[in-house]
Amino acid sequence: MVIDHTHKETGDSPNEVLPADSSRQAAPDPRSFHVFHRGEDFYFFDRVTGTTSVINEELFGFLRMLEEGSTFEEIQAVLNQQYGEEIGGELYAGARDVLLEMSSSGMLRYDPVNVQRQEAELNALWRHKPRRIQLLMAQGCNLGCRYCYAWRNGSNQKETLMGFDVAKRSVDFLVERSGQRPNLQVTFFGGEPLLNKEVLFQVVDYCRALETTTDKRFVFEIITNGTLLTQELVEYLVREKFLLMISMDGWKEMHNYNRPSLDGTDQHEHILAIAQYANRRYEEAGLGRVKVRANLTKQYHDGPAVTKYLLDQGFSHIGVASIEPLPTGIRAPGAMTDAQIDEAAAGYRERANEALEVLERGGTPTRLQWRSISPYLEPPKPASVRGITCGAGRNTAIVDNKGYIFPCHRYEGMENYIIGNVFSGMDYEKTMGYYRKMNRNAMARCHSCWIRDYCSGGCAWLLAKENGEIADPSEHECDRRRQSMETALYVRARLRTLRPEFFTKEHGNLALENAKGICGGGGNEQQTCGSCSGCD
Template identity: 30%
Template sequence: MIHQYKLGDLCVVLDVCSGSVHAVDEVAYDMIAGFETQERETLVEALAEKYRDREDVTRPELEECYDQLLALKDAGKLFTEDTFAPMAGELKARTSGVIKALCLHVAHTCNLNCSYCFASQGKYHGDRALMSYEVGKQALDFLMDHSGTRHNLEVDFFGGEPLMNFDVVKRLVAYARSVEKERGKHFRFTLTTNGVLIDDDVIDFANREMSNVVLSLDGRKEVHDRYRVDYAGNGSWEKIVPKFQKLVQARQGKNYYMRGTFTHANPDFLKDIQTMLDLGFTELSMEPVVAAPGDPAALTEADKEIVMQQYEELARLMLQRDKEGRPFTFYHYMIDLKGGPCIYKRISGCGSGTEYMAVTPWGDLYPCHQFVGDEKFKLGNIWDGVENHAVQAEFAGCNVYAREECRDCWARLYCSGGCAANAYHATGSVRGVYADGCDLFRKRMECAIAVAVARELGTE
C-alpha cells in the first residue's frame, strides 16, 4: 500500500508495509500514483503530455524515472505486500502473562475540579481514596513477580493528583530501589501532576527518582483557567506556572512534558503551544479532548477542520524554529524514519490489559487508567492476579488486524489500531474505531513524517 500527500513544498510518498518514506519531485509523485494501474508506455505517454511545457521533463527521463521506481519495488521499498497479519496474534501470545508496566492510582482524589476530566475529578465515578503503602508495595511485588525475564519495569504515579499522597509515593520508590538489585529489575518511574502541590521537596525528589514528569498545562491563561479550576472556581494558571518553570529549570529542560488538552474552546491550540514556548517550555504535548457528543467541551466537525490546519501550522513553526536554533519537541510528532518501534509494537498495540495495567487504591486491576471504575473491565487484583480472563483475552486480541476498518488504513502500522478506551467510549466496543480520533491521528502522522523528512533533507 502506498500513501501519497503534499505538505508545503514537499511531495511525500509512504510505502506503508516497509515503512519506507520517499521525498520526490512532482513528476515521480505522479508516476507513483499511476504505477500499478497503468502500463509503462501508457503512463510515460500520459506524463509526457502533462509536462509537455517543461523542458526538463523528457521522455528518456520519464523512462529512467520508471526504471528507478521499479528498482525500488524490487528492493522492497515501494508497493510492498502486507505480510504481517498472520503474525499479530502469534507475537502477542509470546508475551502472554508478562507485565512490564503499571499505572499506580495512588490518589483517587484531586485538588482541582476540571469539568472535562475523564476520571470524574479524580474519583473515577467512585469514592475518594488514597492508596496505602501496603497496597502500593504489593502492587510493586505483583509487577516484579509477573514480569518474567524483563529487567526494565515502568511505574507511573497517577491520580487524581498523586502529590496528595506524596509520602506514600516516596516510600514506594524507596522500597523499589531497595529490592530491584536482588530481584534483577530496574524501575523507571514517572509522575503525572497538575502542579498545585509542587514544592522544593517534590522538585528534588522528582529530579532524583523520576525518569519523566508530566505536567498538566492547557496553554493560554484564559484557556487553562476555563476548565482547570479549584473547588472554589478559581483558575490555577497563576499558581502552577511558576512552579512548573522552577521544576523544568531544575531538570535542565529535560525529561518532562507539558501536557495540555484542547477542546471546543480552543481548537486553535497552536496559540497555546506558543504560550508554552514563551514561558520557556520546549517539551510539549497537546491532546484532543475525549468527550461525549453534546458535551460543551467536545470538538465539533467545524473544530476538526481548524485542528487539521493547526497541525500543519505547527509543523511549519517547528521547522522555522529549527532554522532559528530554537527547536522544540511535540510529542505526537516524534517519529524515527530510520528505526522506530519494532514490528511487534506496530501490530500488537499498546498492551493495555496484558503488558500494562492500572491499579486502584484498593489494589484492583484494570486494563488501563481510562477503564478504572467500570466494573465490567475489572481484571482481578494484585493479590490473586488476573481472574477475568475473558476481558483480558478481548484486550489481547486488540491488534491492528482485529478491526476491519483498519485494514485499508495507511496509518495502521503507526497507530497500531488506536486506543481501546477511545474506541470503547465512542462505539461501545474496545475493538471499535473512534473515527474522529482516526482523522486527527492521520493528519498528525502526515505532519510528523513531513517534519522528519524536512529535517533529514536539511542535514544533507
C-alpha cells in the first residue's frame, strides 16, 4: 500500500521520513485531514499543509473510517472481517506505515485555533492601510431590480444624493488612512451613481488636483446600470481611464424581468447599445474591456446561456453570479432555490470535467470550458482571520451621503453595522466589535469543519441580521461549499497531471490568458459579490 505524492499541492517531494515504530503511533485527529473521491480517483487533503495527494482505494477506505471517528482497533476489526485476518492485517499494517510517513512529513497535524493569534490578526485588520473607498453617490435608483440587496431596508428608493462636501472628505479620509500606499482607487456606487454625475465630475477634478500636490495617484471605477450612459459620458470615462462595470442581465426578456425600469420603459436596447459602444471605445483606447455583470435568479438561472448571450454580443469580460437565499429566515427577492443552486453547481462541475477531458485528449478547451477550470489555477487561499474572508471594512468600505461608513455596499442603510464616519474617523469599538462578532461566530460553528480555513461561512453580509446578530449558514449551504472545495482540489490535481506547465513560472499565465475576462457565477463556486477589490 502506497501513497502517491506526485500531485502534492506544496513541494515536489515529501520531507525525509524518520524511522519510527508505527505501532506506537496515536491516531491522527480526524479534523486534520479530508479524503474524497471522483469516479475511480481517490484523494487526500491535509489541512495544515494544504497538500493534496492521490491515494489508492485501500488507503482511502482506511482514512475515511478514521475521518468518521473510528479507532485503530475498530478499523482493524473491519479489515479483518472484510478480507480475513492475514490480508486484513497486511492492509492495516501498510496503512499504519503510510500514516507514519505522512506524520513525519509534517502532515496529519490538527492545529487548533489560537485565540491570542486570532486577536492579533483582528488588530492587524484595524491597522490595515486601505487603497480603495466606495462612494454611495445616490441611494436612489431608476430601476426596480427584483433581487436588489437594498430591499432589506428600502434604501434603494431613497432620493438622496451625496454632496461634494462628503465626497471630498471621503477622498481626504482615504488619503489619510492609506499610509505610504501611492496608488488609490475611488469607486462610484449606488443606487445609480450617474444620478449624481455633477458631484462625480467634481470628485475626479479634486483627485487630479491632489495628484499634483501629493504622491498619490488615483484610479476611478464606476458601477452603473447603464440607463444614463451616453456616448459623451463614455468618452469622459475613457479620457479619465475609468474602470467600467455595467449591469446587464442577459437577453431582453430576462433583463427586463429582472431589472424593470420604474417608469415601465424598455431599457435593454439602450443599455446593450451603449455597453457595446463603451466596450469598443475602451478597446480602441487600450483600456482593456468593459465588464458586464449579470445575476441569476429563480426565474432565470441558466448561467451558460447567459454567458453565451453576452459573448455573442461582443463582450469578453463577463461576470455572472447567483442570487442566494438568506440563512436569516428572510426570503431574498428573486433568490434561486437551493435546488436551483445545486443544479447550477452540478452543471459547473460537469463543464469542468468536459474541459479536463478535452485536455486529456490533447485538445484546447473552449472559452466557456476554460471558465470552469481557470479559477482553480490558483491554490485555495486560506483566511488568516476566521469569519473575515474578504475586504469588509477595509477596501470594500462604503460611505453614504451623511458620511457614515459601512463594511461594504451591501450593509448600506443597516444602522447596526455603521463602523465610523469620514468626519470623525473610524470607530474602533464598532469596527472591532464587528470583526470580533464575525470571528467568534465562525470559530464556534466552524471549528471542526475541514474547510474552516478557507470558508468560515462565506459572505459576512448574507449572515448579518438587521439587529446586529449573526446567523449561521444553513447546513445545505455548508455541504455545498465543502463539495465546491473538493471540486477545486480535484481539478487542480488533474491539471497537475494533464498540464503541469500551467504551474511553472514560465507558463503560469498561459491558461489564465485562455480564459481571460470570463469570471464568476452560474454554478461557479468561487463567486464574489461582484465589486470586491480584495483584502490587500
